[in-house]
Amino acid sequence: MKRIRLREGKERSLLKRHPWVFAGSIAKGAADSGETVRIEAHDGRFLAWGAYSPTSSIRVRAWSFEEDERIDAAFFARRIERAVALRARLPIGSDGMRLVHGEADGLPGLVVDRYADTLSAQFLFAGSERWKAIIADALLAATALTRLYERSDAGVRALEGLPECSGWLRGDGATDIALREHGWSLRVDVAQGHKTGTYLDQRDNRQHFAAAVRHFGCAEVLNCYSYTGGFTLAALAGGAARVVSVDSSAPALALAQQHVQQNGFDATRHEAVDADVNQHLRACLERGELFDAIVLDPPKFAPTAAQAERAARAYKDINRLALKLMRPGGLLFTFSCSGGIGPELFHKIIAGAGHDAGVDALILQRLAAACDHPTTLEFPEGDYLSGLALLVR
Numbered sequence: 001m002k003r004i005r006l007r008e009g010k011e012r013s014l015l016k017r018h019p020w021v022f023a024g025s026i027a028k029g030a031a032d033s034g035e036t037v038r039i040e041a042h043d044g045r046f047l048a049w050g051a052y053s054p055t056s057s058i059r060v061r062a063w064s065f066e067e068d069e070r071i072d073a074a075f076f077a078r079r080i081e082r083a084v085a086l087r088a089r090l091p092i093g094s095d096g097m098r099l100v101h102g103e104a105d106g107l108p109g110l111v112v113d114r115y116a117d118t119l120s121a122q123f124l125f126a127g128s129e130r131w132k133a134i135i136a137d138a139l140l141a142a143t144a145l146t147r148l149y150e151r152s153d154a155g156v157r158a159l160e161g162l163p164e165c166s167g168w169l170r171g172d173g174a175t176d177i178a179l180r181e182h183g184w185s186l187r188v189d190v191a192q193g194h195k196t197g198t199y200l201d202q203r204d205n206r207q208h209f210a211a212a213v214r215h216f217g218c219a220e221v222l223n224c225y226s227y228t229g230g231f232t233l234a235a236l237a238g239g240a241a242r243v244v245s246v247d248s249s250a251p252a253l254a255l256a257q258q259h260v261q262q263n264g265f266d267a268t269r270h271e272a273v274d275a276d277v278n279q280h281l282r283a284c285l286e287r288g289e290l291f292d293a294i295v296l297d298p299p300k301f302a303p304t305a306a307q308a309e310r311a312a313r314a315y316k317d318i319n320r321l322a323l324k325l326m327r328p329g330g331l332l333f334t335f336s337c338s339g340g341i342g343p344e345l346f347h348k349i350i351a352g353a354g355h356d357a358g359v360d361a362l363i364l365q366r367l368a369a370a371c372d373h374p375t376t377l378e379f380p381e382g383d384y385l386s387g388l389a390l391l392v393r
Ligand code: SAH
Pocket: 198, 199, 202, 225, 226, 227, 228, 229, 230, 231, 246, 247, 248, 249, 252, 275, 276, 277, 278, 297, 298, 299
């Protein structure tokens, strides 16, 4: 067993069960990509078992803080069974759910989503990559399913020195899957969709939006960065008379249109606009087009804290424009999924946007990822999705 010896004082975060060891904290020791290592304090005390990643600045991620725990197939089976059992207790209300949420489920660098009878997984770390076959078998055993698609075509794999790859890991067949969410029917393609197929983290917020549209009687709704129209369905279900979906992906918009129709909504209530959101907001402003409710759910502008400043300007810009397009009494659901921008900074950015737009707004609700994307006390970095539901006075 290879040992990783930390520099003096660098054991503190592991003692608090934070699972990451940065390269600069290591005094000596190295291992192969994904190999299990014993992480030790400067005096040789046991801290954790982890997996080594030779190229990543997060050089080791901990699997376990228990000295007598062996990192083997049974370990992965236990962790996966625990993650699956937790989801069975959570109020999810859909057959699309996140089954494994990386560090929060004690499985760093592993993301697994369930779409009805199909699993879709991302292996984003040298450690989860190394145990891929064992993990795949444990996932099927814990869920009694037979199909597992791999979507390890994420850019972060490069930091781990791993190539991007995707395809069936277990089972085969059609990648286009039918899903139920809040009683709506959706289609998800695990091979073509974003991330593992779609954005399950916004599931609860789509329901909150439907309820708010209904409660406040919002007639005209603008859904920016609509993807396949999750918030569009929410607006229609909430009784909106007209919904505009804006996205720069034509296939996503085509699926949004299909979702409107297959859920029995009158297609004339929906308009799909293939455009850059920033430009579209400016065009609406020029035309004097106003809305009763707007959703802003942009892609990650700041994947890490280093890009936070530039991203902050981009978030402020779209939020300022959206607030200017709001009818009095209007509703804004605004989000950031940037790991580099925490809820406090996001609040400040939106406050700045409100000030610049000359709008007086109240926070109705603070929004986060759905409960099957848990954040643990030890690992606040897992809390990447921040949102605010604002009501304009
Ligand atoms: N709200 C969606 C998820 C949004 S994901 C849901 O609930 O499912 C972000 C979306 O933004 C993607 O669909 C992507 O195609 C789109 N996008 C990225 N940059 C864009 C831009 N500049 N203008 C318009 N859409 C953009």
